[in-house]
């Protein structure tokens with residue numbers, strides 16, 4: 001499905017050019033993190049804790065150091081002790097344990113040697129003596145009265161300093177009179193839910209090469225933001241940011257999971273000690289055991305409504321299990337509650353620590369859990385009232401000015417437009433195929449702005465290099481080129497989009513929060529606008545007119561009163577750059593900004609599915625995703641984000657989960673046992689892009705990366721309810737769990 | 746030279762510098778390391794380098810005809826069938842194996858033919874469509890050639 005016709009009639013925006021970095025990626029030339037090799041490079045291997053929580057009594061590295069090929073060994077003692085209040089204290093401890101391990105998989109030592117095999121053998125020869133400590137493995141245990149501490153360095157944030165706690169955040173929101181509204185409601189539905197940990201599942205494992213020669217750590221790695229890799233690595237090493245340079249490799253998927261670091265400081269230390277470049281690559285097992293999954297969650301949601309379908313009150317309790325280090329998952333979960341007006345609202349949320357891997361962002365972090373619970377309860381209300389689920393939502397949908405749970409008024413948003421687009425879709429308008437049943441749900445993500453920089457250099461031949469610091473995760477180079485082409489008025493293939501290292505472009509925040517096309521794109525447009533000013537001035541010189549008599553139209557300077565250039569024709573950008581030397585030198589511009597006004601993005605999904613009542617297996621036969629993109633710069637990659645998010649959500653809904661044994665060891669740390677969806681599990685994912693432009697972006701961009709993962713769990717849960725009459729309340733809705741519920745009917 | 750325990754994947758990447766073939770798991774579960782081994786689709790992470798002695802190995806680097814991209818490479822580009830692109834080499838090799846065997850596959854046959862390859866970015870939709878489109882193009886070319 002193509003984007004809706006854009007009223008402004010852009011020339012380039014909304015078209016689908018082949019991405020500039022595409023050729024290298026289909027012929028095998030693109031260099032991802034593990035594809036880089038330096039002369040004299042050594043290989044590293046990491047020793048990881050086999051226990052969920054333990055004191056480290058001793059580490060004996062002597063045998064390992066004597067082994068063939070071994071060049072250096074590091075432990076926590078090699079890194080400076082950061083102050084516990086330092087913002088990267090937890091990251092430092094997560095990279096390398098110091099005296100205590102907090103989860104099974106926690107790095108405790110590392111070794112580097114001439115070959116991978118030698119490094120692995122030496123790692124196995126490092127002897128660690130542990131003294132076991134009580135391990136917290138569930139949210140309930142974490143929050144129990146008098147529970148032992150999962151991590152004694154954790155304190156509850158945003159409250160007056162107190163004792164260490166298993167809770168990292170406690171949020172209480174209250175507006176209106178919830179108790180009265182529930183008492184007055186015609187229908188009240190209350191249900192409890194839980195979700196297991198799931199992993200982002202990027203196909204490229206974490207990897208880096210670091211060369212620490214000459215007092216500086218030169219890092220090559222894949223990440224969602226190399227400026228953050230720089231500052232985190234510098235902090236963990238205890239050096240200035242300027243002592244770390246990070247060059248971004250192509251990134252093989254991140255989804256939030258590559259917004260932090262695991263390997264870089266270890267490789268830097270090994271390189272410093274050995275005097276040679278060091279390469280570290282995680283195995284898939286290490287990725288699953290030691291890099292951030294999404295939080296687990298326990299939720300209880302109660303919603304009250306009137307007989308005519310007005311949702312009058314919500315009362316929610318949501319706890320997120322984030323692993324062994326605190327973050328703000330619970331607070332962000334509260335921020336994600338924003339789809340309906342809810343005049344009366346009470347929301348208690350918690351971030352609870354457990355002795356499991358430190359969770360990391362995963363696409364619209366915390367929102368999928370909350371939406372799964374709330375959209376399931378809202379679906380129950382629709383069926384109790386006998387209302388069409390879209391009509392019920394249309395009646396309550398948030399519009400500009402309505403308050404989110406946090407009490408923030410929505411800017412211009414497109415939920416109503418998305419619901420209407422789904423209602424009018426071919427999918428919703430037709431009956432499910434024989435034997436299939438239907439469910440739908442809504443998702444929200446607020447998106448963020450933050451800091452970005454862009455430099456645009458015009459070349460003598462009239463082409464342009466667009467240089468940014470936003471790693472290209474899924475087509476953002478093409479989006480930058482499209483916005484530059486549109487602004488300058490030149491061909492999109494005259495633009496070379498470049499992702500530059502930390503020393504070649506201005507500071508740029510991480511590609512997260514669906515911000516790259518919005519914020520970095522805005523910087524690109526501003527730099528191009530600056531260039532147009534310069535081009536007009538140069539044209540004025542060439543034409544012998546005043547600057548204010550020159551206009552920029554379709555990639556050329558025109559001076560209507562004066563008949564244009566020397567020959568009376570408009571002066572094209574290429575004609576002006578060709579004469580740059582004699583009109584003042586090279587044409588170049590830089591823009592940097594801290595972008596405000598990120599536009600929230602809503603999505604509405606619909607699934608038709610069949611449940612095999614013998615096996616409990618769910619087969620999705622039709623799936624449609626609708627989402628408000630603001631403006632779709634490159635519609636194919638907008639659709640790609642919607643489809644990718646949908647399918648990650650389908651995996652989360654039906655299959656994916658971390659399975660731990662009683663001691664906190666992950667039992668399914670491989671792609672064989674942690675099963676993500678494959679092509680044969682799925683139908684085509686139909687997409688409908690809605691465009692309600694974001695007034696805060698020059699071309700109306702909202703950011704589309706994240707919302708797509710929010711609706712699938714409830715969409716599928718609601719369809720399973722329609723198919724079988726049973727309401728699933730535990731994720732994943734895997735065949736054994738569905739079968740159990742069916743048998744309890 | 747390869748030690749006896751070196752995988753074909755490591756030999757390709759480290760010794761021959763053919764970095765197009767990727768490692769996503771090393772255990773035969775993701776298909777990023779797909780190669781054609783005497784024309785048959787295989788995971789190079791599960792093959793020992795010495796086993797490849799005297800065999801024909803096709804990697805993603807060998808799919809194009811000089812500068813002329815294979816129709817699959819072209820339709821992947823045109824159809825935006827790659828986002829991060831790390832799974833792409835494996836998918837191209839697997840899709841080539843599929844179309845070599847079955848030039849006119851149904852959508853279901855494509856989905857099962859590619860079920861050994863994991864992609865976490867695309868949801869497979871645009872990959873399946875790109876393979877369908879390449880099949881059409883290959884058929885047209887071979888009919889014109891006949």
Ligand code: FES
Pocket residue numbers: 767768769770771772773774775776777778779788789790791
């Ligand atoms: S690397 Fe060979 S199948 Fe995953």
Ligand code: FES
Pocket residue numbers: 203252253826827828829830831832833863864865866867
């Ligand atoms: S495009 Fe990223 S894994 Fe397939």
